[in-house]
Amino acid sequence: MNQRTLGATFLIAGTTIGAGMLALPMTSVNFGFARSIALLIGMWLYMLISAAIMVEISHGKGQSIAAIAEKHLGAWGSRVAAISMLTLFWSLLWCYISGGSSILRQEIGGTLPTSVLVIAFTLFFGIFVVICTRTTDYANRFLFLTKAVIFAVIIVGLFPFVRYENLASTATSNQLSLYHVIPIFFTSFGFHGCIPSLITYLDGDKKSIYISLVVGSLIPLMVYIVWQTITLGIVGSHLNGAEDVGVFINHLTTKTGHPYLSFLINAFAFLAIATSFLGVALGLFDYVSEWFKKNNDGKTRLKVALLTFGLPLLLALIYPNGFITALGCAAVALSLLAVVLPCLVALKKDQPTSFLMSKGVVLLILLGGVAVIAIEVILKS
Secondary structure, eight states: OOHHHHHHHHHHHHHHSSTHHHHHHHHHTTTOHHHHHHHHHHHHHHHHHHHHHHHHHHTTOOOOHHHHHHHHHOHHHHHHHHHHHHHHHHHHHHHHHHHHHHHHHHHHOTTSOHHHHHHHHHHHHHHHHHHOHHHHHHHHHHHHHHHHHHHHHHHHHHGGGOOHHHHHHTOOSOTTHHHHHHHHHHHTTOOGGGHHHHHHHTTTOHHHHHHHHHHHHHHHHHHHHHHHHHHHHHHGGGGOSOOOHHHHHHHHHHHHOOHHHHHHHHHHHHHHHHHHHHHHHHHHHHHHHGGGTTOOSHHHHHHHHHHHHHHHHHHHHHOTTOHHHHHHHHHHHHHIIIIIHHHHHHHTOSSOSSGGGSHHHHHHHHHHHHHHHHHHHHHHO
């Protein structure tokens, strides 16, 4: 594996592993440990195939899905892609602001109103994005490296607290829990937004692209399996489907009884949310900046900042415990961007270029994406 392929591999892994992993045990506690591991493996394979379809329809060019959809599906495809992209970005920022402020609330207690913590989290990390890309890059590097070290330490520290009976106690007969789990697991493998950049970086070399896709997505799968085993093995059924990140972390730390582990778990969760926030916020900020014809003066950057953070901040203020709800909304937008639109483009091809582009495979992937949207719509209705 050459240096570029290695870099692309870690780009996929870094994009995938983030705040979404906190929601995995929160939503799957009533689904069961063994079934959640099986679903993780199945979802990894499904998202890997959908990523391969995106690569195939790109023809070695780092084009955005909006550009590809406009070329093959017309103006409506481009509009659906644009709306889905904004929905995805705003939903994720709402999720991260809600989760970050929730952890702060658990740490600080009732000394400050939730609204103050929501605003403080948004302003503190948002300022890095508004200043420039370089400040965001440096802040993200520091936070990511710190997060990786802390994760390794807490896994070693938490492992002795894992109990088999807790893993066994998570399974219930409630089949409806499957529908709550699917959108969250789906979103947790959402690395597809970086595929155009990856194709450009690797000069369209399919062998290198597929190596980075397979290895880069396997790393999050392994991390998720370890995380599920540790967390569900400690909290068991006592978590009872908590939808607040702070409550989930509190359950986990209470079981250990060790202050240093409690601090490290809270720090890891907060850093996971912070790094995810920086990455998504930077992407949305740059996307919105294009509307202003690259005008980069202070007044314009303030307008872009308001458009970037205004709606998710408002949603977090109105629904401060919306971590899981926001991830569900993101699942709908991600399904449109990463599955539905690429599959519709692939179905317009007269001759399949590979087995993955055959109509049977593409239709199965398309039906899966439609199912994710249908599940989330039904859950929210």
